Amino acid sequence: MQGILNKILDNDEIARKSDELKKQGKIVIMVNGVFDLLHVGHVSFLKSAREKGDVLFVAINTDASVKTYKGEDKPIIPERERALILASLFFVDYVTLFEESKALRIIEEINPDVLVKGIRPDPERLKEEIALMEMLGGKVEHIHNQVTTSTGQIINKIRG
Numbered sequence: 031m032q033g034i035l036n037k038i039l040d041n042d043e044i045a046r047k048s049d050e051l052k053k054q055g056k057i058v059i060m061v062n063g064v065f066d067l068l069h070v071g072h073v074s075f076l077k078s079a080r081e082k083g084d085v086l087f088v089a090i091n092t093d094a095s096v097k098t099y100k101g102e103d104k105p106i107i108p109e110r111e112r113a114l115i116l117a118s119l120f121f122v123d124y125v126t127l128f129e130e131s132k133a134l135r136i137i138e139e140i141n142p143d144v145l146v147k148g149i150r151p152d153p154e155r156l157k158e159e160i161a162l163m164e165m166l167g168g169k170v171e172h173i174h175n176q177v178t179t180s181t182g183q184i185i186n187k188i189r190g
Contacts, residue, residue, distance in 0.1 A: 043126075044124055045141075057083030057143045059080065059085065059087065059146060060137065061079050064100070066096070066105040075146075076119060079173060089126050089140070093105060126140075142163075143169075146172070149175060
């Protein structure tokens with residue numbers, strides 16, 4: 031369990047780790063999101079993202095930031111548990127939490143070579159992230175998984 035816990039870093043630690051790895055010539059990949067009720071769509075996306083470089087950093091919205099744009103009933107799984115679940119995946123190298131509703135600050139801190147987005151990015155946020163990545167000298171890539179499962183679908187199925 032300690033090995034998994036060592037993959038969960040605070041924002042300062044994750045920025046230092048990214049910088050250290052980039053100095054070693056590693057290609058740093060980053061994804062961000064809520065990752066509530068982890069499902070096959072998440073796993074497929076994360077595995078595909080990891081294949082785009084050497085090290086995968088996952089930035090997770092805190093519970094408070096999720097509530098600001100998804101409502102008081104979200105997330106289902108608390109932030110520390112979501113972080114632990116993601117850190118348990120062998121192809122996820124590091125996990126951190128971020129407080130803001132937008133990931134711009136944590137993207138800047140991690141300064142990835144590639145920011146990977148999934149099939150349903152928010153268009154306004156995406157514009158801001160692309161502009162930031164261009165300023166940082168990185169790029170944004172998209173993964174269009176064939177898996178159509180979503181957390182909302184799972185919740186609706188449970189509710190009947």
